[in-house]
Amino acid sequence: MKLLPKDMYGELENVLGENNISQEPGVLDGYAWQPIFSLTAQKWIPRPAAVALPETTEDVQAIVKICNKYGVKFKAHSTGWAAWGGPSEEGELQIDLRRMNKIIELDEKNKYAVVEPYVCCGQLQAEAMKVGLNCHIIGAGPNTSILASTTSGWGYGGTGLSTGYGGRNPLGVEWVLPDGEVLKLGSPGCNAGWFSGDGPGPGLRGIMRGFSGTQGSLGVFTKCAIKLYPWYGPKEPKVDGVLMDVQTEVPETEKMFWIVAPSFEKFADLAYKIGNAEIAYWFCRSPLNAGIDLFIPRAGDRIFESKALRTMFKAFEHLGVALLSSESKREVEYQEKVLRKITLETGCILLDLTKTPGYGFWWWTMGVRSILTALTFRAGGDFLTSYGSPMEYDNAIKQAEVAMKVKQKFIDEDYFKDDMSDIGWGGIYEGTANWGHCETAAMFDRRDGRAEGRQRYLEESAESTVEHTLGLGLSNLPPGAWKIYGPKLFNYHLWQAKIKKAFDPNSTGDEEWYVPSIDEIQT
Amino acid sequence: MSRLAALKNDMEGCSRCSLCKWIPMAQIKSWRFAKVCPSVDRYNFHAFSGGGKMIIANSILEGRSELNEAISEIIYKCQLCGACQVSCQAYRDDIDLADVLLALRAKCVEEGLILPEHQFMIDSMKREDNTLGMQKCDRGKWADGLDLVDVNTQEVDVLFHAGCRFSYDEDLRDSVRNWVVLLRNSGADVGIAGKEEACCGGRAFEIGYQGEMRNYAEDMASRVRASGAKLLVTPCSDCYYTFKYLYPKNGLDLGVKILHTTEYADSLIKENKLRPKKNVPMRVTYHDPCHLGRRGEIYKSGWSGDNKLLRPVKFKQTGNMGIFDPPRNIINSIPGMDFVEMERIREYSWCCGAGGGVYEAYPEFASWTAKDRIVEAKATGAEAIVTACPWCERVFNDEIEESGEDMKVYDVIDILAMSMEGK
């Protein structure tokens, strides 16, 4: 096991106190177990040399400066779910931002909140709802860090039609750069509050992230102002149950519908029309067959063996879920009328969920709190996801179609659970913008040790995005993807590598999930 | 295969989602009261969480790290409250987190990594049949003057098992006395074992002495048999959990129906045999004891196998079949009572801080945990926190005395007694 340089640990201890730094192997392994998106056959990712728990921005700065002094790489994480949260090689310092967990400000009128890294989406949503606001919760669920997904991750979420995309929701940001200096993006840098993230002049948010973030490779984000959106539902809903047993009363101004389209193309038409009509709080694709492995995984094997049942589920493949929500009954009535009209125009079928028993369950867990995605672990204990490039919606849907064919081959080879392949999930974002995403997950049990096949799937899915012109998407996720994609996309990787060098001259920020410094690429 | 090794698949299933640190996501109502694991909340390293301890276990099994004093401290700084399992099993079918935590305790004892405070408890149990270092001969003194039937000399229908804490803690004396009197006054043919009552052994199991519990279980079984009782009633949540869950999980059957006193009282109220009449104008909140609530859920036997992905959901110990409603029904039956719920309740309740040997070994941590609960109780506007476990009551009272906080602590029987005309 690689330890920190002798004096470095002592310096960190002086900064943080002995209770907030550890190099105990058992403790460190808590950061080396990162099965999500750890795509190699290894179960563990590299163990850090030590883990540090800062409480303040000054602590973070001190840690980063010490890393620079000793030439030790670091990787910071918030909730730390997935391999990109941990080090890519032994001997690095893990920074766990758990102690930085406050909501610093919640501005009701101007619709933003300033948060530290360890505020989870569920916490922020609960506080925001009390004042008639909502935050964007990513598909991974409300247990994720809102700051992390906004500054450093992707930002897909089922409510995107109303709550945008994570990467477009940051306002002011406080950022400890890889050299330990602090950069404040936007208005906080000029002591003008937190409400604006771009400028003065060029938007430096552009180096913080693009459609995806650098996964902690360019330093540590210690505060972020997050744009919030209107919430028209109950401010403090009374919910019983923990997940599958959730029950709640739903106001009549919150109406949820399933709309079933006959084809990929018609589904896209439906999505375009919904966006253009400026209706719905959100609209998201969610094939019915996807629900089997989420809700009754043990029955999944039996169900999918039945040709008759497969046919039935196929009829519900292009299922979209729409939520209408408003403070105004008139508005919901109007929107429902439009939705019904659009359903007819596109040859779809509409099912009114509000009349079903258990409606409260769907509304709360799927529609509002975005909890259900984590159920993807039930079937096999693990899953991966791919495609899902944010695109004009025709292309987004095409990704689901292509994904279905590629994934099927790997289902046939038993690398993934048979779920009828197309479980393409994703919706339209930002109101009338007509772009959205559709990612296709796949379930498996990583304990079977067959990681090689899943790696191959990801490679093949990446190749297919190039072949069919489907953008980058989640296929640019694995480390080193820049080697394949960079040269095809105007050498973006070289620009990023120059940025990396400029802000991280000592290459102290772990670059595995971003790009290395330009010096390393060019040697 | 060792107990720990048998759970390797559970450990390997962990996705590191950290849901074990939070109350179930569906229930988060505020920033302040969203967390559910006192250990990781206090000590922050991931290793302290339920999932983190599973990773430690896996790391030890794979020889990546060793079980040493520092790691044993992480394992022991845990009330074994079970909240992590509830949150995990909201999603996952194939991970029994609580089993891993208990197996880790046993492993610590096997390796000789024993806390002196825990050693004290075990020695006290062996010598004096209680965990508190008290004398066995004093165990029955709590019932002095009540003239209760002694089951050592006479058979009864209902055996009342006070438990160690209620037997010896003088501050809680009124509560345990009122409980047994309530049973008697309801017409139950109830008796006690007095100084012959012994520890249920549950705490021994929790601190890693799994074999010791078996001794006490067998002792308990023979006492129950000898008493002739068809029903065993206890006011202690820890004992309740031990009887309902730990014993059957370890193949031990007492052969009688088991009720907590709140269940008993609730049924009396439903049958109209108990009528709280006096007005008790008080705003109260109720604290779900871990061992009565989520951990008090009956052991769901009937499935075995290697692949828990194939285990039907009905065999998951999700905690939702614990005892939550009877105490609430009792509170709601009392005229004038203004009952307000905290945010973290039922199977996702925040622990009082006392369990798992923490009260004994890490009193500052126990106190810190209790304080968080009292803050939560205060946030409801309640004047009093009502609960149904002597360990919760002890640690809350200790913390309130220390901090000077303006909050009363009652057992359910205390407020029930206030409402009964006469006693």
Add this chain to the structure above:
Amino acid sequence: MGNKENIARIVGNDRIITDKEALERYGSDSSFVLGEVPEFIVKLRNLEEVQKLVMLANEDGFALIPCSSQGRRFKGDTVPGVPGAVIADLSEMKSIVRIDKRNKVAMIEPGVTFGDLQAAVEKEGLRVEMPLHPKKTKSVVASLLDREPTTGPKYNWDATDPLGCLELIFGNGEMFRTGNAAGPGTLEEQWAAGQAQKMPMGPAQTDIARLIQGSQGAFAIATWATIKLELMHKIRKGFFVAGQSPDELIDFTYKILWRKIPDLCLILNGADLAAIYGKDSTDMPPWVLIYSISGLDHFPEERVRYLEDDLGEIAREFAVTPTQHIEGISAIKLMDVICRPSDEPFWKLRLKGGCVDLFFLTTLDRTSEFIEVMDIQIAEYGLPKENLGIYIQPIRHGTGCHIEFSLMYDPENSEETERVKALLNSASRACIDKGGFFSRPYGAWADMIYKKCPDTANALKKMKDIFDPNGILNPGKLCFGKGVRA
């Protein structure tokens, strides 16, 4: 300094302007920025010429100032900061490359004006979200790159909106495309796959477009941009709410924005309203909120009806009285005016012949504070109140607002001009000190604001070294030096 022969090899002699008057028009503009008269104006036609010119500038070491708009300029960003500069005039690159009706996006070259674009997209049943009554010759691409606020906060999700993607030549001569235009695939392949270069993020982990916006041409030259469009309304209704102060309007504004009701939504003071209409500001209410509601493709009348009903309830809640007419002005007619480019003379110049703007970002609830500051400032410097136009534009769904003070003055009056110059300086400092966020720091604002955020300036200089290592693009702007290297 640029060599004419070398430049002529790229564009041809007849595309190089050396006329003294034409050059002098670039040496200054209606801002108070002092600069240099350029050496040449080069009229560019396509990507290839742009790229070659940029590479030549790197080889020969001369400054290039990209400029897409024609006519009078107001911000000083195209006034060369160094001698021997060459104006890269993109105003004749006027192609509307593509309008994608389904995806509601247009791909345009830099010389396309709002009027050009609006006429073209209206034929497709679409409309342009545009800034308030822009000048006729204003380039759409320039407006997008300037991050000019548009009048519909509901459609403005992020600071970059309504910009989609960009095609760029960086200061080092390399070509790039941003957003999903970057690929994989050629533009034609992307179109065939249903893409339309509308999605602005990326590629990958960097939003280059975000860096280019606000850079005043100091990082790259854009050769096309895509702009997201909206559906043309089937029906539209306009409303005014008048008030004695903005405070009377702000809470109502917050609420209707929270409800996502209005399409167009902005606040003007009487002076600005008068300037637009060519009326006397004393006839105008001191403040007016202007907003619209609309019916789209489905049940348009019903939509307008329920929105009016809801607005009526909200208005009663906030004790305001929306009307469709004010002082003889119809709201819908006003919108027709302000949602189109201004006729000549540009509306801000109609009162006195000259105008200089002071603008920055803040939040709606703070606008009164800044108005108070300005009231003190104009009193101190003797600018009559009726010469101060004030425009408040909620942005990003109302999470912030652009506030713009238009100081209208007679440029022929040198004393008045000097006073206004001093006023601008003083008022800018006062507003910065009060916490106004000068996100678009033109002219003297650059020094003022970057003093407040040296960390940002340092980071931007690093970007400049990456994208324009020889410093040939618009040197001396923002926080960048004037040195040009060959």
